[in-house]
Amino acid sequence: MTKTLIQHADVVTLDAAGTILRDAEVAIDGERIVAVGRAPAGFQPDEALDATNHVLMPGFVNAHTHAPMTFERGWAEDLPLDRWFNERVWVVESQLTDEDVYWGALLAVAEMIRGGTVAFADHYFYMDRVADAVETSGLRALLAWCVFGEENNIGTDLQGTVDFVQRWQGAADGRIRTVLGPHSPYMCEPRFLARTAAVAARIGVGIHIHLAESQEQVDNSLKLHDRSPVEVLETNGVFDVPTIAAHCISINEIDQEILARHEVTVVQCPNCHMKLGMGVTPVPALQAKGVNVALGTDGTASSNDLNMLKEARLAALIQKLHHRDPEVMPGDLPLRMATQNGARALGWPDSGTITPGALADLILLDCDQPHWRPRHDLVANLLHSAQAGDVSHTMVAGRWLMKDRRLLTLDVERILWEAEKRALALVGGELSVVRMYAA
Ligand SMILES: [Zn+2]
Structure with missing residues (x-):
């Protein structure tokens, strides 16, 4: 040693x-x-x-991202969330191959290491290839293969994600951990969430999910299920296993108490929240109730980089501005959120x-x-x-x-070339553009 x-x-x-x-x-x-x-x-x-x-x-620990989305960096600018997804992001994601995911993930891990990130929680598709990139890079990661429900998934289904979880749990000398990744309570039916939660409990893993990103999602949930998104997850057993819940912007007092009662880490992604005009996660209120709050970048289609130092800074600034109070989020608290709180959520409490x-x-x-x-x-x-x-x-x-x-672990020149070539091909661009950049 x-x-x-x-x-x-x-x-x-x-x-x-x-x-x-x-x-x-x-x-x-x-x-x-x-x-x-x-x-x-x-x-x-x-x-x-x-x-x-x-x-x-x-x-740093990036507690919520979609690493391979680096190929959509700068591809969906200045759009509201629905148009951002439907007109730009989904157009590309629906034609992804596992090889695109691999090179997109390699680009991401190269950027992460250069920005001082040591571990990340990823939520995407073709996750075996993200695992390959993690193994090569030397980073730690908690990986989840995102699924939407019984059908219309990308590359697998719930059983396939269970196989993925078991294939990679503890791999790369213990640097890879795996959980289940149902997309969100607005994309997944309650019955599917309940089934996923039961499977997670049976195989002894946690869940990584998107939660309460907007008031519209809350209103729809109340209309459809007579419950808030947080309540939908609680009733369907999701919080019976350790859960990473990204965003949690539109949550009321009752939701916050539910999150505090269970082993839930809330991940705020300040850069993404600001850029897409989503709102402010009530971090001080959650922390006062004892909720573990970590930070993430979300994917680069929304936040454009994987810079956790920036997320820590924005986590401080966004609350100071929102509360018009320079005394909130004091001292090293944002640095703790960007490091040890994330490490705890990913299953490495001794990091x-x-x-x-x-x-x-x-x-x-x-x-x-x-x-x-x-x-x-x-x-x-x-x-x-x-x-x-x-x-x-x-x-x-x-x-x-x-x-x-x-x-020391990655061939950066090759990664830059492959990642940009594939990103341009996905959006119908020309390789000649790459040559121009390289000239
Ligand atoms: Zn996300």
Whole structure:
């Protein structure tokens, strides 16, 4: 097992006390951190890394995304949600092949590693190919194959997704975990949700689903089922298993109490919510009730990038603006949402802090740059000044996936070429455009 010693780092530990260490060492043995502050006596590293002028912190966890949607980046701009989906996104998704998914996912994981993401929860189609991309990249991921109901699915059905879950559970040395992925209470019939929940309970996995994205969805649900979308999920047993619920924008007091009563993580996607004009997840109210709230980017067709540092910043800004109160979402809270809260939701509760015994899922940011000075408050520097491009090193399970901005597990040149070629072909574009860019 490889032993790594990182020296002279400023460490934002995100431990319970919010400890920050200057000029510290972090010792890593195998996949875990064994010491923080000073290396243990007699620790003989295989590699020592000088992290002078770098901040070390836990890597980000993107708790809701659709990684292969990178091929739709910039393809559906300035449209209301229904037109965004029906006129642009679905036109492309309905003709996807598993090979498109593979290259779209590789493009996504390359971007994620470069932005300091160490794990993500994905919800898409042809998920075996996303799993292949995760395995190659060295990242962690919680994967769900999205289904809509008994029919009209893409590439599989509920039983097929159960086979997928069992095929990949614990794969890639435990870096891949799997759950079921019914799309949402507005696309799935209650009977199908109940069946999915029963299957999830039987095979011992959780569920990743979209929930309460708009008031219109709530109104329709009340009309059709006499219940809110949150109540529909509760009555059909979805919350009897650990659930990741993306969005949760239009939820009332009763819904919030239901979420708090069960093992539900709410994932806010601030960039997507702002860009599509969706509204604001009531994060402070949910947190006051004890709900675990994590952050996600959603797919790049809506948020255009997979930048978790930006999501953390927007998570702070959107609540401060919404409540017209600079004191909400204070300190390192948005960073915790973007790291350890997501890790907990994905099933790695021992990731997301820089503490002895924690999984070595960490990043370094280069702060030898103008926008990092002065360093009165490293948390404020990280949250409000740092850029994703400042991430210089990314480590998952004690293994470097990026060093000095160089990706170590992926052939980036090939990925850029294949991903753009396939994206253009999907929308009927020309390869010659790619050549022009490359010239
Ligand atoms: Zn989504």
